[in-house]
Amino acid sequence: MEQLERLSLVSRIATELHNHWGISDKDLAEFVLHLGEESQSLEEFRAKLKANGSAVTQALAVSLYTSISKFVARSKKAKTAAATASTSSGSSGAGVKDGKNGVSPSPVKDSKDEQVSAPGSSTNGSKPLPTTAFSVSHHPPTEKELKFPGLCMQNRFDRPELQLARPDDNAPLSAAAQRLLQQEKDDKELMREQQEAFKRAKEGYWGGDHNSSSKGGISATGANALPIGGASGAAGTAAAATGAAGESLNFCGKRGAPLERYGIYDGVVSRVMEYGAFVQLDLAEGRREGLLHVADMSRPDGGPCVSADAVRKGQLVKVKVHAIAGTRLSLTMREVDQATGRDLKPRNLQGGTSCSRAALFESLAEEHAQALEKKGLGRITGVKINLNSTEEETAYSRKRKLMSDYDKWEAQQLQRSGLVSSKENPYYDEEAGGILPAQEAEEDVEIEVVDEEPLFLRGQTTRAGMQLSPVKIVANPDGSLARAAATAQTLAKERRDVRQAQEAAILDSIPKDMSRPWEDPNPQPGERTIAQALQGLGQTGYEMPEWKRLYLGKNVSFGIKSTLSIAEQRRSLPIYKLKEQLLKAIMGNQVLIVIGETGSGKTTQMTQYMAEAGLVTPGRLIGCTQPRRVAAMSVAKRVAEEFGCRLGQEVGYSIRFEDCTSPDTIIKYMTDGLLLREALVDPRLQRYSVVMLDEAHERTISTDVLFGLLKECCRQRPDFKLIVTSATLDAEKFSNYFFNSSIFTIPGRTFPVEILYTKEPETDYVEAALITVLQIHLCEPPGDILLFLTGQEEIDTTCQTLHERMQRLESANPPPLIILPVYSALPSEVQTMIFDPAPPGCRKCVVATNIAEASLTIDGIYFVIDPGFAKVKMYNPKSGMDALTVAPISQANARQRAGRAGRTGPGKCYRLYTEAAYRCEMLPTAVPEIQRTNLENTVLLLKAMGVNDLLNFDFMDPPPVQTLINSLETLFELGALDDEGLLTKLGRKMAEFPMEPQLSKMLLTSVDLKCSDEIITIVAMLSVQNVFYRPKDRQALADQKKSGFHQPEGDHITYLELYRAWQRNRFSNAWCYENFIQHRALRRAQDVRKQLISIMDRYKLDIISAGKDYKRICRCICAGFFRHACRVDPQEGYRTLVDHQQVFMHPSSALYNRNPEWLVYHELVLTTKEYLRDCCTIEPLWLCDVAPKLFKPADQQRLSRRKMRERIEPLYNRFEEPNAWRLSRRQGKR
Structure with a gap:
């Protein structure tokens, strides 16, 4: 039996070697097995393989060693069992001793008895995350692990070469960064x-220096008593200048100390410059002078300063030697306590092993960067930086304007006739003194995609024929609900076309020549009246439709109206009655699941209850995550008001590119993505004593990843509460995932709801919903209506149609119906109108998206209409495109919608689908976002945390394998992963930026290409949406203004020039x-730009401007979005280089109708076509x-793949068959 198992293992090893190395040799497999049997650990096994000349990867070594170790363990166990059996059979005649005779039997221990149950530990056998860097799992590999070894590599948490030096957030910015931020004001x-500044100077004049000087100067004793190096450092500068000779420098510190790096010395300021100061040190080898840069000075409050305000000539300071370069010294005051001389940031390289290892890796990284520079590659990203075009060449190429043949002929004739001089020719160059030569035809360059797979993903991608299926968001694609969703898109397009035709007809009916009726002495009757009425057309703002103007009104109120005080409002919340029970449950459980409907007070009150109960330990916070940044800001503002403090003090918030907290903050609201980035720095979240994951039912990507990280944090920290x-x-489901934790339910008002289904499937659910609303309004007793639809356009169309039908029924004198839309694009003050009760005798109809399922609770709703659809964001890994598609909801969403009708009293829910469709065509629960969106940023964060085993990561719902494989491929092509699938130094830096990997790669490449200032602006502009707007009544004028900003290089340079123009106009709102x-x-983009400047400055990344060298900027954009490269398609539109998908340029692009041959795009959106944006x-x-890992030049000796795919299409001739031109069809014809 053992021989058979050995042969099976040899065959398995041979298969693994064939998949990774392409070698199928049984002898080699037996040799690898022999090495594994002799090895005691994974490191030893891998070292032996490398010693024998094999380039084995980490994934292959783990897979081989796991199989071999299991085989060795089984064989040893079998041998031990056989030896025990022979021993027992030999001594069967002897009596068996019990415990009384001195031999106690060894009972078999249950695995559960060996586990130490810590607070919050798992009781359902949940698998903990590995805590050691090279631990090998002892469970047999599953079929999926054997199929995808690139997704189940060993976790590595101790890679010191990837540990970045954490920047000091309280340190002042450099002079260059301060200058850039000053320009943004x-x-x-x-x-x-x-x-x-004038006020401070005036207070200082009357309160300090002026009074002291009027009394005969500052005494030496008083000067020495003042602080040194602060913002008011002028008061402490006279201590060394009290002698008769004001130029002499007095040293009062330790004299004759030897010079060493990171040593602290007393010094005297000898010169003060604009960029810093020079400090003299008295050393053993004599006096040395070093530079104290203004960035290394700081006020006592840690804010930025200028050198003249921080130090003065003759001032005694305590400095640390930061760097030694020959005879030059770099000094700093920020890391030294000026009062005691204590080192605030010890960095003794000779004192400890960890520091020595950090210094070693730092030196190795510097050597690697220097080697890259010698090869003409970037120090950070490794891209080629030898640009062929300089700034002058770029400007030269942009000066030339394209002219048609007729324009060229006309200019030539005018010049020959003598009417126009040669200097007026568009091609005239003053420097050359003549006409520029015609541009040479560009060489046709063919680019092909590299077929080679990444080494760690070999045989696991679609290139190798692997068939991977994504997660289905529709239970039955051929069911009635799926057909209705497809029909709804067609009907929506028809309604849109009808509406546009009506608007065009109205515009066509308007007289085009407004001045003719005034010039005509005898106009037709009424013409002047019409012209006068339409004289201001195109100058007024967009008029609100009649139904919006009628129901929403002109004067809207902000927030939900309440006459109660803040304390009374807090006591009126349902959670207030359960305060004691809730605190008791929190104290007695490490993990607690709290269920309560929206409006019960979970978000605003629980954090305050915990702070009042003393759950905040010194130096730690209570953190609460929100899925949206607007919610984090608004909730923090409300809690600060209830807590009785200013926002940013005891209560604050943190979102991307904005931090409103202070050292006094004890309650912090933040987005879930921000907490995930904090876990990147501190996996155990030592800053937090309690973390509350709010709105967990929305299941965002960041929330799902936090589930696994916080679950491990609970295992490692018994004092941590979740x-x-x-x-x-x-x-x-949440309880089972989190160690079978307790569930605390906040009871709400629930009443019975009657569920009504349709007898037959509805093809047009919008029309069915309109009929149902009118039927309820005319036939049912009083009570408000809640109608669920999918999006803004659908809601506006439905409200308009419903208003028109109510006008037709005015003759029947029906009761008034107030129509109120709710979607995210509406202003918040308009959205709050849905909470106001309807006037007596009226009925309110709220038309909302799925935001009203759980995020809003509206009182007075008795009738709910559920068409059964919602818009879902779906990622297609094949095309790399996110698209909003209309899809059926889940059964859990349907139950949640029906429950909205039972909050005030007994209600009814009209489901516009059959009961069979509910049971057979709807999924039990909604597909979480992590299973239907792009995961590149998530995978990069997990890799940065040391999590390489993505297949066995403790996801609540694991993402599809295809999405993970595509994400790893993209990160490998970006340079974030190496050939073994491990994170590179570049990838570690990319993970530090809170943005997509493509944008972070583009930002880091800009440092190498020396255009980071412009790229920061472009990234900031890409982070906001809808910079331009087109009023419906002034679209032509808006397009004309927008075209003035268009640049021939594309939309990215257009955004750059737009921001520069706004900056030249002093950030004027009137100019906008x-x-x-x-x-x-633009204000939002400016805030993002400021934060990016601060981030890059703290990581010591240079911020350099490229001026007008747009080619360098475009090359940098290409370095991040090369996977989005396209080429002109000979037939129509463009073709992507990676997957050969036909796409089209968006009409709003600056390159529309220019048709450049090669381009890259920022995003691909699907509306009526696949459009390229930016x-x-x-x-x-x-x-x-x-x-170079994705693209290569095509071989010039043979046809490229693109040319091989091209087909000769003859001109269309309606009198002949399509293939009549072929020779095979022309037989017998002459």
Whole structure:
């Protein structure tokens, strides 16, 4: 039996070697088995393989050693069992001794008895995450692990070469960063700063220096008593200048100390410059002078300063030697306590092993960067930086304008006739003194995709023929609900076309020549009246439709109206009655699941209850996550008001690119993505004593990843408490996942709801919903209506149609119906109108998206209409595109919608689908976001945390394998992963930026290409949406203004020039209004730009401007989005290089109708076609330079794949058959 198992193992090893190395040799497999049997650990096994000349990867070594170790363990166990059996049979005649005779039997221990149950530990056998870097799992590998070894590599948490030096958040910014931030201030901010500076100077004059000097100067004793190096450092500078000779420098510190790096010395300021100060040190080898940069000075409050305010000539300071370069010294004051001389940031390289290892890796990284520079590659990203075009060449190429043949002929004739001089020719160059030669035809360059798979994913991708199926979001694609969803899109397009035709007819009926009736002495009757009425057309704002103007009104109120005080409002919440029981449950459980409907007070009150109960330990916080940043800001503002403090003090919030907290903060609201990034730095979340995952039922990607990380944090920290809140009733899944934790339910008002189904499937659910609303309004007793639809366009169309039908029924004198829409694009003050009760005798109809399922609770709803559909964001791994598709909801969502009718009293739910469709065509629960969206950023974060075993990571719902494989491929092509699938130094830096991997790669590449200032602006502009706006009554003028910003390089450079123009106009809102630009979007982009400047400065990344060298900027954009490269399709539109998908340029693009041959796009959106958004022109050879792992130049000796796919299509002739031109069809014809 053992021989058979050995032969089976040899065959398995041979298969593994064939998949990874392409070698199928039984002798080699037996030799590998022999090495594994002699090895005691994975490291030893891998070292032996490498010693024998094999380039084995980590994934292959783990897979082989796991199989071999299991075989060795089984063989040893079999031998031990055989020896025990022979021993027992030999001594069967002897009596067996019991415990009384001195031999106690050894009972078989249950695995559960060996586990030590810590607070919150798993009781259902949940698998903990590995805590050692090279631990080998002892369970037999599953079929999926054997099939995808690249997804189940060993976790590695101790890679010191990837540990980045954490920047000091309290450290002042460098002078360059401060100068850039100063340029972002408008006139009001500058004037305010000047007034504050004048006020400080005035207070200092009358309160300090002026009074002291009037009394005969500052005494030496008083000067020595003042602090040194602060913002008021002028008061402490006279201590060394009290002698008769003011130029002499007095040293009062330890004299004659030897010079060493990171040593602390007393020094005297000898010169003060604009960029810093020079400090003299008295050393053993004599006096040395070093530079103290202004970035290394700071005020006592840690804020930025200028050198003249921080130090003065002759001032005694305590400095640390930061760097030694020959005879030059770099000094710093920030890391030294000026009062005691204590080192605030010890960095003794000779003192410890960890510091020595850090220094070793730092030196190795520097050597690697220098080697890259010698090869002409970037120090950070490794891309080629030898640009062929300089700034002058770029400007030269942009000066030339394309002219048609007729324009060229006309200019030539005018010049020959003598009417026009040669200097007026568009091609005239003043420097050359003549006409520029015609441009040479560009060489046709062919680029092909590299077929080789990454080494760690060999045989696991679709290139190798692996058939991978994504997660289905529809239970039955051929059912009635799926057909209705497809029909709804067609009907929506028809309604859109009808509406556009009506608007066009109205515009066509307007007289085009407004001045003719005034010039005509005898106009037709009424013409002047019409012209006068339409004289201001195109100058007014967009008029609100009649139904919106009628129901929403002009004067709207902000927030939900309440006459109660804040304390009374808190006591009126349902959670207030359960305060004591809730605190008792929190104290007695490490993990607690809290279920309560929206409006019960979970988000705002639980954090305050825990803070009042003393769950906040010194130095730690209570954290609460929100899925949306707007919710985090608004909730924090409300809690700060209830807590009785200013926002940002005891209660604050943190979102991406904005931090409103302080050292006094004890309650912190944040987005779930921000907490995930904090876990990247501190996996055990030592800053938090309690973390509350709010709105967990929404199941965002960040929340799902936090589930696994916080579950492990609970195992490692018994003092840590986790609270998971949800507004839905499916809490058993959360409880089972988190160690069978307790569930605390906040009871709400629930009444019975009658469920009504349709007898036959509905093809047009919008029309069915309109009929149902009118039927309820005319036939049912009083009570408000809640109608669920999918999106803004559908809601607006439905409200308009419903209003028109109510107008037709005015003759029947029906009761008034108030129509109120709810979707995310509406202003918040308009959304709050749905909470106001309807006037007596009226009925309110709320038309909402699925936001009203659990995020909102509206009182007075008795009737719910559920068509059974919602818009779902779905990621297609094949095309790499996110698309919003209309899909059937789940059974859990349907139950949640029906429950909305039972909050105030007994209600009814009209489901516009059959009961069979509910049971057979709907999934039990909704597909979480992690299973239907792109995971590149998530995988990068997990890799940065050391999690390489993505297949066995403790996801509540694991993502599809195809999405993980595609994410790993993309990260490998970006340079974030190496050939073994492990994180690179570049990937570790990319993970530090809170943005997509493509944007972070583009930002880091800009440092190598020396255009980081412009790329920061472009990234900030890409982070906001809808910078331009087109009023419906002034679309032509808005398009004309927008075209003035268009740049021939594409939309990215257009955004750059737009921001620069706004900056030249001193960030004026009036300028934005004149040019049809959203000033709020630009303000948001400005905030993002400021935060990116701070982040790059803290990580010591240079911020350099490239000026007008747009080719360098376009090359940098190509380095991040090379996978989005396209080429013109000979037939129509463009073709993507990676998957050969036909796409089209969006009409709003600056490159529309220019049709450049090569371009890259930022995103691909699906509306009526696959449109490219935010395009940028590139040169084809750049793709091979910035992405050699994906692209290569085509072989010139043979046809490229693109040309091989092209087909000769003859001109259409309606009198002949399509294939009549072929020779095979022309037989017998002459």
